[in-house]
Every structure is written in structure tokens, then in C-alpha cells.
Amino acid sequence: MEELDLKELLDLFISKIFQVLIIVVAFIGIGVVYTIGFVEPKYSAKTTLVLASANGSENGNAITTTDVNLNSKLVSTYSEIVKSDSVVGTVIKNLNLSIKDGELKKMVSVSAVEDADIIKITVTNEDADEAAKIANEIAKVFSEKVKELYKINNINILDQAIPNYTPSNINHVKDIIIFAFIGVVISVAYVLVSNMLDTTIKSTDDIEKGFGIPVLVSIPLIDNLANVKGGKRK
Numbered sequence: 001m002e003e004l005d006l007k008e009l010l011d012l013f014i015s016k017i018f019q020v021l022i023i024v025v026a027f028i029g030i031g032v033v034y035t036i037g038f039v040e041p042k043y044s045a046k047t048t049l050v051l052a053s054a055n056g057s058e059n060g061n062a063i064t065t066t067d068v069n070l071n072s073k074l075v076s077t078y079s080e081i082v083k084s085d086s087v088v089g090t091v092i093k094n095l096n097l098s099i100k101d102g103e104l105k106k107m108v109s110v111s112a113v114e115d116a117d118i119i120k121i122t123v124t125n126e127d128a129d130e131a132a133k134i135a136n137e138i139a140k141v142f143s144e145k146v147k148e149l150y151k152i153n154n155i156n157i158l159d160q161a162i163p164n165y166t167p168s169n170i171n172h173v174k175d176i177i178i179f180a181f182i183g184v185v186i187s188v189a190y191v192l193v194s195n196m197l198d199t200t201i202k203s204t205d206d207i208e209k210g211f212g213i214p215v216l217v218s219i220p221l222i223d224n225l226a227n228v229k230g231g232k233r234k
Helices: 006-015 017-037 065-082 085-095 101-107 128-150 172-197 204-211
Strands: 043-051 108-112 118-125 155-159
Touching: 006 017, 006 172, 017 172, 043 128, 065 108, 065 118, 065 128, 085 101, 085 128, 101 108, 101 118, 101 128, 118 128, 128 155
Parallel strands: none
Antiparallel strands: 043 118, 043 155, 108 118
């Protein structure tokens, strides 16, 4: 492929701007059709738990420094307990879900807020109401499991999960941008490849670049020979 300077490259893209726009618009259309017709919407519901007094707030005990330190150490452990077989199995049984433990675990994500004794449990499901129901049941079963294992009552539900009917896995703006970018890349490749495969001579510059010899003279093309008579124009 011959080398192109910036001006030639710009002229090349301008000359093919119509094809470029068609390719970009086509990919945007593909992106819209894909997200609307082929992506199954999923909904996420989130419940937030806070670790309070390890001594049991129901007894009226104030939170001590020891409680705070203990809670901080337990956050990572609690995050693992949330997705344990024991908790997940109990949730499936309580809600009479027709899924396996592994399937439910894939729906659940647990995150701990940095520098805070807060755990967030997020459940993603094809049904928004069921996602919220599962998240709240997990929080309940998890709290009971902590009491059973550690003999402490330091789990409090800060925010219960509520159904969110906006799909969490579909973002039309993001998808359009991604597919538009793909269209731009494909169109650029198309322009460059088509230029590389085009061996026609369009100007004297093409001759000089292709053969390495200067052009001394050029003969203009006369479009209409009917306007020429006896070597002179009418």
C-alpha cells in the first residue's frame, strides 16, 4: 500500500464519507436490534446489612471499640457465609425455589463497603419481584446463621431489597456507543483496504509515486468530441 500523507488520507475519507456513514449506522442498528431482541433482561435487587453491637443491641448495650474491631474482622468472613451452601440451601427451601444451589449462588453477589461495617447483598434474576424476595430471605437466613455460629447478634438490616423493574444488564446508550465504535473501526478498515486494492491511476501524482519518474506533460481529456471540428473548438 502506498504511503498517504495526512491531507491525502483526509481526502480519501471525505470521498468515501457516504460509505462510512452507512457502515456506522448499520452497526448502530445491529446493536439496537441485539439488545432489544436477543438480550434477556435481568433485574437486580439489593439489601444492605450493617454490623452493630456484637453484644446484642436488644440488651441496650452501647457499641464499644472492641465491637467495632470485631465487626471489621468479621466483614470478610460474613461475606463468605452469605453464599455458603447452608444459607443458600435454606433460602431455596424457605422460598420453595425450583433451582439448584449453584444456580442461586450465581445470582448472588456480596460486597463489603470499604472502611465501613456494611455488607451489600445483590441478587440478579429474570423476575424483579423474585430477586427482591430472594435478597431479603438471604439477609434473614444469614442473620440467623450468624447467631447460631458466633452466638452474637450483630447483624441489622439497614435497607430491605425492593423490586427494581429497570433491567440491570441492558444499557442502550452504552450499547449504541460500543456498536458505533465497532462501525467506525470497520469503516476505517474498509476505506484503507479498498484504497490498497484500487490500482487505477487517478492523477499524475499516482504515476510519479508508482513508477518513480516525473511527469513532463499531460494531455487533457476532451469529453465531447462533437464540439471539436478541424482541430478547433466551435
